Amino acid sequence: xxxxxxxxxxxxxxxxxxxYIRLRRTFGRQPVQPRRITTRVAVLALVxxxxxxxxxxxxxxxxGVLAGAACGVLLALLGLRHTQFEVSAEGxxxxxxxxxxxxxxxxxxxxxxxxxxxxxxxMQAMSIGxxxxxxxxxxxxxxLALSGAFIAYYLAYYVGILRKxxxxxxxxxxxxxxE
Numbered sequence: 266x267x268x269x270x271x272x273x274x275x276x277x278x279x280x281x282x283x284x285y286i287r288l289r290r291t292f293g294r295q296p297v298q299p300r301r302i303t304t305r306v307a308v309l310a311l312v313x314x315x316x317x318x319x320x321x322x323x324x325x326x327x328x329g330v331l332a333g334a335a336c337g338v339l340l341a342l343l344g345l346r347h348t349q350f351e352v353s354a355e356g357x358x359x360x361x362x363x364x365x366x367x368x369x370x371x372x373x374x375x376x377x378x379x380x381x382x383x384x385x386x387x388m389q390a391m392s393i394g395x396x397x398x399x400x401x402x403x404x405x406x407x408x409l410a411l412s413g414a415f416i417a418y419y420l421a422y423y424v425g426i427l428r429k430x431x432x433x434x435x436x437x438x439x440x441x442x443x444e
Contacts, residue, residue: 284374291366297357297430302423309420316412325406333410337417340365344418345425357430366422373415380408 313334320330347362 288367288370291361291370292363294351294358294360297359297426299427299430302427306420306423306427309416309423313413313416313420316409316416320409320413326409329406329410330413333413333415334417336410337369337414337419338421340369340414341418341421341425344422345429348426348429350429359426359430361422366418369415369418373411376408376411380405 317330320326344362344365347365349360351358351360
């Protein structure tokens, strides 16, 4: 194996592992782990902070990111409305709405794969000298809109999970039967 192939193979393995973890968190009951969720929020906020200035090259790209982010926040609010929260002796848990998170992730991954295929084709064309890569091609408004929606969805969703998990647990009435 060539030394040049090790880094791309490791990078692809890391991305596939993260996709697996992301999809696993979309199904079933999840424990509320405030430290992990806060870390996710911080990382997503950092990525969003990097994406926003990078998208400001044209009105279309900036508008794409902002429109995508607005849609992502609305989907997160809808997802939070359908998320079930529970408190048990084991701790606090939430069960996310499966289809909303899955749809957001699938659309984002589909566009990412599409863009990677286009990039691969363009790189092959550049290697034989038939295409010149322009900076404008890096900033596709649809890709940026879907990225903004993905980031805003999970950012708003995790902030909502943290807020709802900090609310006091509902007190259940204990009915006593007469002896």
